Amino acid sequence: MSDNNDQSQSRIARYHGDDGSLQTSGPKRRRPLWRTILYWLLGIILLGILAGGGLFAYYASSAPKITTAQLTSQNSTEILDDSGNVISNLGAQNRTYVHSQDIPTTLKQSVVSIEDRRFYKHHFGIDPMRIISATLANIHGSSLGLQGGSTLTQQLVKLSVFSTAASDRTLKRKSQEAALAYYVEKHYSKDQILEYYINKVYMGNGVYGMATAAKYYYNQPLKKLNYTELAVLAGMPQSPTYYDPVAHPSYAKQRRDTVLRAMYENKVISKQQLTDGLNTPISSGLSVNHTVNGTDSNDKIFDAYLQQVIKEVEKKGYNPYKEGIKVYTNLNMNAQKRLYDIVNTDKYVDFPSDLLQVGVTMTDPQTGAVTAMIGSRKQNVAFGLNRATQTDRSSGSTIKPFMDYGPAIEYKQWPTFKTVQDTKYNYPGTNIQLNDWDQKYQGSLTMRKALVESRNIPAIRTLEAVGLNRATEFMAQNGMKFKSALQYSNGIGAYVSSEQESAAFGAIANGGTYRAPHLVNKVITADGVTHKFDVASHRSMTSATAYMLTDMLKGVPTATWAPGAQIPGLYQAGKTGQSGYPSSVSGIPDGAVMDAWYSGYTQHSSISVWTGYDQPNEPNHYMTTAQLSIAESIYKNLQMYMAQTQSNDNWVRPSSVQVVRHNGVDELAVVGSDWKQYLNEKDQSSSTGSSSSMVSFSSFSRDNNSSSSTSDNAASSRESESNATQGGNNDNSSSNDASSSSSSSNSESNSSSNSESNNSQSSSH
Structure with a gap:
């Protein structure tokens, strides 16, 4: 008994406290781990609820007011121009x-x-x-x-x-x-x-x-x-x-x-x-001839522009039909109205018929903003085919600055007096002969002359020297990407839109920075929040390349090469382009073409114009030699209108470009390049003249409404691709009904998938 007591006492420490009382102590009982974890979890959850509630209350306190007018009003989306004027209310009626x-x-x-x-x-x-x-x-x-x-x-x-x-x-x-x-x-x-x-x-x-x-x-x-x-x-x-x-x-x-x-x-x-x-058919009771209520009659003036605005807004995640938002666009309404009149009235341009169609885009080279666009003429259908963004018609020679000569300056640092050969030539790796539009050879000539006169053979020879990979890279840098690999034949004609070309020429105009074309400036949602959007931009070419291209392209809008685009006294540059018919198509007169382009620019407005028929293989749906200046005239009348409110600024030569006197003409070269190696090359051609010679701008009429006509002499020297029986660019799909093709504003265009042999039946200039 005493042993047991001793054992019990051994397990309990006994001691006397300060007051003499007996105290005992033993092992403490620990809280189970699961209970501790549970308490912590409950505490975290409680804190989370409190924090979430506080955050909810904070956010809720900043909620916008809501009124009966907002609840009952229609979600009409307002489209505004660059001056903040409402030009359209989607669904207002x-x-x-x-x-x-x-x-x-x-x-x-x-x-x-x-x-x-x-x-x-x-x-x-x-x-x-x-x-x-x-x-x-x-x-x-x-x-x-x-x-x-x-x-x-x-x-x-x-x-x-x-x-x-x-x-x-x-x-x-x-x-x-x-x-x-x-x-x-x-x-x-x-x-x-x-x-x-x-x-x-x-x-x-x-x-x-x-x-x-x-x-x-x-x-x-x-x-x-x-x-x-x-x-x-x-x-x-x-x-x-x-x-x-x-x-x-x-x-x-x-x-x-x-x-x-x-x-x-x-x-x-x-x-x-x-x-x-x-079991009831879904068609039961449906009306066959339903129509939307009337829209604003002025919408036809900017139909194509509005169509692209809606697509751009939707791409940014907004539904202009389901929510009442304000869309501020870059539309210059005065310029848009003038453009509409230019292509739809007889005051400015002499159109052969109402069936001849157009696609025009104007951008601001300094911002990439699309300031005017028209996708058709004589059209009363809302949101019809927008030919300003379609990419199924060949650009002709307007592509040469981007696929041929631009890369030659950018990557090989060719001077403007670099000699190129205009002699008998087959596409690389083939026995397919390429000819120029006049079926003649000029022998050796400068790159400047070859570009201004739009010689095909020198262009493809230049492309061959540059390489397709480099050319494709340069094109992509300037907003022209393709789903299929580019071919040598694309060097004289690629499948791009006027919107793409306007932005690309804008990059040359501003000194070498590509800014993506965009129609939307900002969106204000119904809660009053303003959403501005970043514009994609990057250096697409050196300032030297841009300046040298501009200096050469100044020689195009002249009385000799593009008289319809000539505006005395205005500092401008541009490029013509046409695509001809395959030799297999019969009934086409000499000099007739499928597509005629003109893309030109100042420092403040870049304009690209396409003209042609939707069904080019239909009888009489070709453009005659006399009609090739229509694209130039559209450009000229719009550019003249813009010049009334824009400063007439010449381009300033950057320090990376030097002037070289060559054959009595001031030519250009990249500073630091080995341009002297090209001095001894033989150029048998006469100079096109100094691009710096400009007529005083005071001689330019600030509101000339007369249409531009082409002289007989100029018409005889104009590019005429169909005269070239071999070489050049042709897409057999051009015989398809262009009106049935979907208009695309994507950055990717459809390049020709045909072989050079299929592309060899028409030439481009």
């Missing part, structure tokens, strides 16, 4: 407002069933149960496309105040959206909220609101539609384009059937109605 008492109950039930089944049960603007349900459904992939996490109230707030761009889907935006949804729920009834939503949603084809959609798609008022037709409308707002019952009937039926099932689950329709509805 395309809505018929319908009040709650006139909205069929079945439509209300349809919308609630598919968009927010608990709409009448939640009263805070957001629905936590809906959010949790949608999240779980997305995780398990079982939502069947019925509903997302946003309530109808939240969707109304988005449509009224916020942008729908993916880049704007931030925590701050979500917090503000929830706060405003709560505000709307507290200040408006459920019927009012539903009314606003039904009238505001975008329904495709420029149509806003379900009442307008009923008229557009069924040519009936809402009250006359049956439940299957109302189900079609109720399902469209999620994706108006894909659920268009006319354009995409299969997708529209799938969506309608989803709505019908949701209506059945929500006890809106019976089982028999569901079965009948699912």
Whole structure:
């Protein structure tokens, strides 16, 4: 017994405290590790909730105000010009407002069933149960496309105040959206909220609101539609384009059937109605001859420009048809109106027929801003083929500064007096002979003369010396990329758009910096936030290359080579270009061509013009020698108009370029290059004259409305590709109907995929 007591006492330390009392101590009992971890987790979660709540409150406090006017107004997108004047309201005329008492109950039930089944049960603007349900459904992939996490109230707030761009889907935006949804729920009834939503949603084809959609798609008022037709409308707002019952009937039926099932689950329709509805053809009741309400008659003036603005805005993540935004463009409306008059009236240019088409782009070389664009003439169809951005017509010789001579200066540092050979020549690695437009050889001549006179053989010889890889690189640096590898034949004609050429010549004009062409300056969303966009730009060539190219190209707009583009006293440069017909095409007179171009520039305006027929192989759809100056005349009249408000600045020679006296002419060379090796080369041609000789600008009429005509002497010396029976550039697809091709504004163009043998039947100049 005493042993046990001793053992017990040995396990417990005994001692007397300061007060003489007996004290004992033993091993402390530790807290389980899992409980410690749990406490920490709970603490972290609590802190997270507090921090999240604080952040939510902070963001919500900065939410913009929302008014009845915003909730009831149409989401009209304003398009403004460079002066801030509204030039178009997308969809402004395309809505018929319908009040709650006139909205069929079945439509209300349809919308609630598919968009927010608990709409009448939640009263805070957001629905936590809906959010949790949608999240779980997305995780398990079982939502069947019925509903997302946003309530109808939240969707109304988005449509009224916020942008729908993916880049704007931030925590701050979500917090503000929830706060405003709560505000709307507290200040408006459920019927009012539903009314606003039904009238505001975008329904495709420029149509806003379900009442307008009923008229557009069924040519009936809402009250006359049956439940299957109302189900079609109720399902469209999620994706108006894909659920268009006319354009995409299969997708529209799938969506309608989803709505019908949701209506059945929500006890809106019976089982028999569901079965009948699912068996009803989607085409039932659809109107065949629906039309969008009238648009502004002035839109035809800038139809192509507006078309490209919408594409650019959509590419940036905004939907101009679903959200009310302000789009500030770079459009110079006065210049646009003048350009429209130039190509659509007989005051400036003598067109042979209304079928001859045009594609024109003007950019600011200093910024890359597209200031004017026109994609057709004599066209009344909205958003028709935009020939200013199409890339299926050959550029002819306007490509030579970028594929041939520009790379020669940039990579090989050729001086402007470098001798090039205009002698009998076959494409590299082939027995295909290339000829010039006049079927003659000039022997040895300077690079300057070869470029100004647009000799084909020297151009391809230069390309061969440069190499296709280097030439392709230089083209890409100047905004002209191709899906297929370039061929030697592309050195006298590539498939690019006037928009691409305008920007590329703009890079030469500004001293060697390529700035991507862009139409949109900024976007202001409905919440008042301004979104500005970076413009892609980079050094695409040295200042020496740019200056030397300009100095040579100054020799083109003269009485001899491009009389239609000559503007006495104006410092300008440019390049002509035409593409001829294959020899296999019969009935084409000598000198006739498919395409005629002129691309020219000052320091402030770069303009590229294409002219031709959409179906060039149709009878009489060719351009005669007398008509080749039309492109030049369009350029001249627009450039003269711009010169009235722009300074007339000459280019200043950079320190990297030196003047070399060669054969009595001031030529140019890159400082530090071995240009002396080219001095002894024989040039049998006469000089084209000093490009620095300019007539006093005072002799230039500041508002000359007369059209430019070509003299007989100039016409006889003009480029005429079809006279060359071999060599040059031809795309057999040019015989296709150009009007059926899709207009593309992408940076990638379609290069010719034909072999040189297929490309050898026409020449380019």
